[in-house]
Every structure is written in structure tokens, then in C-alpha cells.
Amino acid sequence: MKKFLVLGVLFILPLVAYLFFASGVHNFAKLPILHTEVGKVAPFESRSKEMVQFKDKITILGFLGKDIAHKNGNAFNLNQKIYKKNHEFKDFQMLMVQPYGTETSVQALLEELDNITDVAEWKFVFGTPEQIQQLFETLKTPHQLDENFATDYVYIIDKSGALRGRDEDIEKNKAKVYGYDSSDVADLANVMTDDVKVILAEYRLALKKYKADRK
Numbered sequence: 402m403k404k405f406l407v408l409g410v411l412f413i414l415p416l417v418a419y420l421f422f423a424s425g426v427h428n429f430a431k432l433p434i435l436h437t438e439v440g441k442v443a444p445f446e447s448r449s450k451e452m453v454q455f456k457d458k459i460t461i462l463g464f465l466g467k468d469i470a471h472k473n474g475n476a477f478n479l480n481q482k483i484y485k486k487n488h489e490f491k492d493f494q495m496l497m498v499q500p501y502g503t504e505t506s507v508q509a510l511l512e513e514l515d516n517i518t519d520v521a522e523w524k525f526v527f528g529t530p531e532q533i534q535q536l537f538e539t540l541k542t543p544h545q546l547d548e549n550f551a552t553d554y555v556y557i558i559d560k561s562g563a564l565r566g567r568d569e570d571i572e573k574n575k576a577k578v579y580g581y582d583s584s585d586v587a588d589l590a591n592v593m594t595d596d597v598k599v600i601l602a603e604y605r606l607a608l609k610k611y612k613a614d615r616k
Contacts, residue, residue: 431599431600431603432557432559432565432566432567432596432599432600432603433565433566433567433568434559434563434564434565435563435564435565435566435568435577435579436540436541436563436564437561437562437563437564438539438562439455439536439539439540439558439562439563439564440535440536440539441454441455441536441562442454442455442496442498442526442536444528444532445498445526445527445528445532445536446526446527446528447524447525447526447527448504448507448524448525448526448527449524453494453496453524453526455558455559455560455561455562456560456561456562457492457560458492458493458494458558458560459490459492459493459494459557459558459559459560459597459600459601459604460494460495460496460557460558460559461479461483461484461493461494461495461496461555461556461557461558461597462496462497462498462555462556462557462558463475463479463495463496463497463498463552463554463555463556463583464497464498464499464533464537464546464550464551464552465497465499465503465551466499466500466503466546466547466549466550466551466552467500467502467503467549467550467551468549468551469499469503469506469507469509469510470506471549471551472551472553473510473513474584475553475583475584476497476510476514476583477514478583478584478585478586478589479495479555479583479589480514480517480518480523481517482586482589482590482593482594483495483589483593483594483597484518484522484523485517485518486594486597487597487601488518488519488521488522490601492560492604493522493601494522494523494524495522495523495524496524496525496526497523497524497525497526498526498528498533498536498537499525499526499527499528499533500527500528500529500530500533500550501527501528501529503527504527507525511523511525530550533546533550534546534550537552540556540564540579540580541564542554542556542564542579542580543579544579544580552580553582553583553584553585554579554580554581554582554583555580555581555583555593556579556580556581557581557593557596557597557600559600560604564579565596565600566578566579566580566596567592567596578592578596581593581596
């Protein structure tokens with residue numbers, strides 16, 4: 402009898418564990434869409450004069466504002482916790498929307514970041530304060546830009562230009578997550594890192610399915 406119990410545990414527990422984790426993967430295969438009508442970045446002027454857009458890119462969108470020196474820590478946090486782990490993914494980009502007049506500060510920041518990692522997918526676009534405010538408002542988040550047109554929060558924008566994040570979970574007393582606090586290493590490491598993994602996995606799976614369907 403003991404032998405059958407042991408054999409049963411050895412075979413049944415792995416099966417239960419597999420079903421549990423398989424169910425988890427299924428339930429969390431996609432990062433929730435919070436808003437589908439995020440504005441365009443076409444009106445902005447890119448630093449490299451290349452065309453920068455949300456379409457067909459997984460974008461980490463941020464606003465460092467007029468006083469970049471006060472946001473350098475945020476940029477380094479993002480670089481270490483998010484960018485370095487994901488920048489080799491072909492369709493990934495870090496996009497910062499800046500006021501005109503910050504071009505020199507942006508160049509200095511990029512030179513510092515370049516000492517740590519390849520900064521090819523750090524993109525910067527420039528516009529007027531009015532353009533920046535208009536774009537920010539299309540995110541429809543509870544956050545605000547400060548007097549320098551900056552915010553500590555960064556946002557995940559998918560390939561269709563939709564804002565991704567986490568839905569409110571009343572049962573678990575968890576609020577909706579619109580963006581991630583780049584001044585808080587814990588928020589980036591414990592929340593944003595997982596969400597970026599989810600959306601990258603979502604597109605990898607979609608690509609594999611597309612290739613399989615074509616064969």
C-alpha cells in the first residue's frame with residue numbers, strides 16, 4: 402500500500418504542478434491593454450533625424466523634462482534594470498520625449514550611458530512644451546507632468562500604439578498599474594521587469610505561431 406502511495410505521489414504531484422504552471426502561463430500570456438489611442442510621435446523631431454514611431458515597436462516611453470540632470474538617476478535605473486536586459490530584442494526601444502533646448506544634455510547623458518552599454522535603442526525626440534503635454538494627455542493616466550514637463554513614470558507602449566499595464570484586482574487589493582516609477586529601483590525590478598518579460602514573450606509566441614502557420 403505504501404509503495405502505491407509513493408508511486409502515486411511521484412506521478413501525480415508533477416502532473417498537478419505542470420497543470421498549475423500551464424494554467425498560469427495561459428492566464429498571464431498577455432499584458433492587459435489599458436488604452437488604445439495613444440498619440441503619435443511623428444510631429445516630434447528625432448535626435449538622429451531617423452523616423453521614430455510606436456508602430457511595430459515595443460516602446461518604453463518616458464519624459465525626462467527640461468532639467469535632465471535631476472533625472473539622470475532615473476535614466477541609469479532604466480538602463481540597468483530594463484534596457485540592458487532587453488535591448489537586443491529586435492523590436493525594443495527606449496523613447497524619451499524632450500523639450501527643445503535639451504539636446505546638449507541628452508548628448509551628455511547618452512555618452513555616460515554608452516560607457517555602460519550600447520545605446521543604439523535609446524531614442525530621443527524633441528518638441529514644444531505644448532506638443533509634449535498633448536502627447537502625455539493621450540496616455541490617460543492619473544499621473545501629471547511637472548513644471549519641467551517631466552515625470553518619474555515610464556510607460557509600456559505596444560506595437561499597435563496601445564498603453565499596456567496591469568488591471569485593477571479588487572480581490573487582491575491591487576490598483577491598476579498605468580506606469581512604472583523609474584526613480585524606484587524596486588518598482589522597476591519587481592514589477593516592470595516582469596511586465597516587460599510578459600509583453601516580449603507575447604510577441605515571441607505570436608511570431609512563432611505566424612512562422613508555424615506559414616509552413
